[in-house]
Amino acid sequence: MLKYYLLLVDGIVAPGICLSGDIPAGAVECTQEQYEGCGSTYTLENGAVVAYTPPALVIPLKDQATTALASARTYVNNTYTMLNEATPDAWVTYLKALMAIAGGTDTTSTALPTEPAT
Template sequence: MTVHNYARHTGEYRSTSDVLLARGVGIPALATTTDPPDAKEGFARVFVNGAWSHVEDHRGEVWYDRDTGRAVKVSGLGPVDPAVHVATKPVITIPLATQAATALAQARTHVLHHYKLLDEPTPAVWIAYLKALMAISDGTDTASTVLPARPAQ
């Protein structure tokens, strides 16, 4: 007798084998005599509730979190939720105010280390740069669409 074996937890098709059964003995556990469907690219053959079906198989694929861009390697059977994950890494746009706040912190550190700690006057170009970044980061400058150019060292 020919049986088709499937995995315990997923029901996924594993193999086909011939078995000899003694009278009064049933087929092996995790096996069926129902023929599985033909293999189909991108799908696993799964035996659930007494019937075979095709289930999407993305195992091993890398998908990306739609909101964070974080890579996620798929490990289970079934469709990937397009509301949560996308196949290509999304471009995450960082708001200009956030970019300005980051640049402001870096600029303050630069001014501190190169001028203040040495008791040197801060050049006017650095003061103007700091003020421009502060205005963008605190929202008083709503017209800028890009950060100002960083002054030369």
Template sequence: MTTAPLTGAAMIAAAWPARYYAAYDTTATDLTKVTALYDVQSVQTVVQNLPAAATMIALTEDQWALTQGAQNIWVQGGALLYPARYYAAYDTTAAQPTSVTGWYDTWTLSSVTSVPAASALIAVSSQDWSDTKAFRLPTGRGVQDGKIIDYTPAASPVPLATQAANALTAAASATWANYGSMGVAVPQAWITYQTALKAIAEGTDTASTTLPAEPAV
């Protein structure tokens, strides 16, 4: 039985089974960058100049599209360090939902030393990345169960001392309007109330956990 010779296209497909590839310095022992990109099916590609497929990283069609405008595609251990390019960061130790803490276009960064590992980030599609009116916002976005959601964190509770200081200011205004401005003696209940507020505000009262009740008179 005779075997038909491979056509040129078949030979290329056998040697480079993927269509898209990223070349890098295979001698690098740490982080390195993609040095060249190849579409082996492009009419402009000189097959004789292509590195061996085993020395490159095969790219998906989506990853190839993401290479447009990318200046620094990082490689480590023979694989793309951030294969999705666009990511959202969040506190992985926090209870969810939790706020998005940052957005990264990892293929344009000159350094990724301060960027969390890809496994600690949420991958973002190029379409969502480009949507700066509803999706990629500086505030109001959160993470829950691996998805980006609308999220506004609850306001932090106001410290009791601050509450006391605010109440003391309001009480002083009230007693002046109701009593002092008319030359009337301030009732003892209001004096006791303000003294208690002052102690909490200044920190001399550390036992109270709530503000005293405002006098009814």
């Protein structure tokens, strides 16, 4: 009889299939769905199969600012600088705010500034 199981090995939850009857010692029998979702939608917790929600990816604000700054610089260069146009004050303020966050001088902001209207 085919049995599906999950087993904790060196801190990693591993799926397994048993064709001979008894599952290995320490393994927890599970459904085929749980077996197929091992690590992505199911895991083991305190000896039981439980739904798994991976932790949200948190990108540090400094890294977000660095990416936004590169994009904003490209936009400003292409839209104003290359055409020898004056950069609007709103864009200058925005760039400076991003530079402060990306450069580490602004350590109190908790979100990126709002990009000016284009």
